[in-house]
Amino acid sequence: MSVTLDLSRARPAAAPAPLNLAGLTRSEIAATLVESGVAAPSQAKMRANQIWGWAQHHGVTAFEAMSNIAKDTRAALAERFTLARPQIAERQQSVDGTIKWLIRFAPGIEAETVFIPEVGGGSGALCVSSQVGCTLNCTFCHTGTQALVRNLTAAEIVAQVQVARDDLSEWRAAPGGRRLTNIVFMGMGEPLYNLDGVATALDIVSDDQGIAISRRRVTVSTSGVVPKLKELGERTGAMLAVSLHAVTDELRDVLVPINKAYPIAELLAAIRAYPGLSNAKRVTFEYVMLKGVNDSPAEARALVKLLAGIPAKINLIPFNPWPGSPYECSSGNRIHAFADIVNAAGYASPIRTPRGRDILAACGQLKSESQKTRANARRRETEAVDTAEH
Numbered sequence: 001m002s003v004t005l006d007l008s009r010a011r012p013a014a015a016p017a018p019l020n021l022a023g024l025t026r027s028e029i030a031a032t033l034v035e036s037g038v039a040a041p042s043q044a045k046m047r048a049n050q051i052w053g054w055a056q057h058h059g060v061t062a063f064e065a066m067s068n069i070a071k072d073t074r075a076a077l078a079e080r081f082t083l084a085r086p087q088i089a090e091r092q093q094s095v096d097g098t099i100k101w102l103i104r105f106a107p108g109i110e111a112e113t114v115f116i117p118e119v120g121g122g123s124g125a126l127c128v129s130s131q132v133g134c135t136l137n138c139t140f141c142h143t144g145t146q147a148l149v150r151n152l153t154a155a156e157i158v159a160q161v162q163v164a165r166d167d168l169s170e171w172r173a174a175p176g177g178r179r180l181t182n183i184v185f186m187g188m189g190e191p192l193y194n195l196d197g198v199a200t201a202l203d204i205v206s207d208d209q210g211i212a213i214s215r216r217r218v219t220v221s222t223s224g225v226v227p228k229l230k231e232l233g234e235r236t237g238a239m240l241a242v243s244l245h246a247v248t249d250e251l252r253d254v255l256v257p258i259n260k261a262y263p264i265a266e267l268l269a270a271i272r273a274y275p276g277l278s279n280a281k282r283v284t285f286e287y288v289m290l291k292g293v294n295d296s297p298a299e300a301r302a303l304v305k306l307l308a309g310i311p312a313k314i315n316l317i318p319f320n321p322w323p324g325s326p327y328e329c330s331s332g333n334r335i336h337a338f339a340d341i342v343n344a345a346g347y348a349s350p351i352r353t354p355r356g357r358d359i360l361a362a363c364g365q366l367k368s369e370s371q372k373t374r375a376n377a378r379r380r381e382t383e384a385v386d387t388a389e390h
């Protein structure tokens with residue numbers, strides 16, 4: 001039987017995408033302008049500063065709107081470069097005010113970003129993704145069940161902040177009037193496996209002539225990629241958060257399997273040496289509360305012993321379940337008893353309030369629903385082709 005395939009859905013060969021200047025630092029923009037012949041070396045710095053102000057301070061996405069740049073230069077820029085935002089595939093808002101965007105960077109390349117306003121309004125943190133999927137497979141994390149698609153570029157990481165600022169209408173807002181005041185790399189992926197992208201994105205968003213979020217208000221969370229910790233501190237000056245989750249190698253090997261490569265003792269030694277670590281710049285240890293797995297008073301006591309002498313705070317995260325997850329969240333009593341022991345030893349031990357659970361925006365829940373939908377859609381497509389062929 002002959003088969004006629006419907007080619008109307010086949011994608012044409014993609015033309016190379018124009019370079020997005022939103023992912024370049026000011027000096028990189030200047031160098032790019034010279035290389036492309038748009039600016040003479042003597043003019044490049046001034047021109048880069050103008051573009052920078054429009055793009056990273058005013059949030060402008062069209063070169064045409066840059067009224068202090070000559071018309072023909074604007075046209076030359078538009079011919080070669082872009083400042084376009086990625087597409088927002090979906091936007092959801094939780095009853096608690098949390099907003100989640102599913103951002104489509106390219107066909108099939110999607111990641112989620114979550115704005116978490118503080119309870120009671122005021123400021124809030126933006127939880128950004130560094131990768132689409134993750135190579136690691138922590139057993140309590142839904143992202144970990146999804147294969148890595150690819151690293152996000154610096155432009156794509158910066159774009160997550162820009163999309164949030166568009167939505168919150170706070171370009172040009174005075175620092176005191178902003179809602180988005182902090183950035184946490186706690187979305188999808190392991191940031192230290194994409195350190196170049198993360199570090200460049202941080203150079204861009206912390207520039208005081210642009211988005212101007214201070215490095216001290218940026219936290220990078222890692223599962224414990226020991227060989228990259230020092231470089232993270234030196235290159236970014238970011239606050240460090242480490243996903244510890246267990247006090248013995250035996251259990252951490254299961255929960256956070258990267259522990260087999262970099263066990264707890266090595267991890268703690270690297271943390272003690274983290275550049276700038278002090279009482280004013282503490283490391284945050286994240287500890288997910290899993291019922292009957294890691295939540296006993298004895299483990300709380302072992303935890304404070306293990307961390308003795310490290311300037312730290314311990315963030316207790318109630319486990320956020322996902323379909324098929326092999327764990328349950330500890331009871332409120334159990335979590336409070338654990339927190340009391342840690343607290344009594346002199347460590348701040350806030351219990352993270354789950355936010356945005358109703359829209360699957362809480363820790364470890366990201367991406368799951370959109371992938372499922374796409375997997376179903378892919379299955380339907382495959383079935384349609386199979387049916388046509390048989």
Ligand code: SAH
Binds near residue numbers: 320
């Ligand atoms: N890959 C990085 C950052 C992203 S995850 C890391 O592992 O640190 C951000 C935090 O959420 C980590 O501490 C992670 O362990 C935690 N987490 C993952 N799945 C979770 C879940 N289902 N419930 C609660 N916390 C979870």
Ligand code: SF4
Binds near residue numbers: 138143243
């Ligand atoms: Fe990856 Fe972090 Fe999830 Fe582990 S917890 S699978 S490192 S995203």
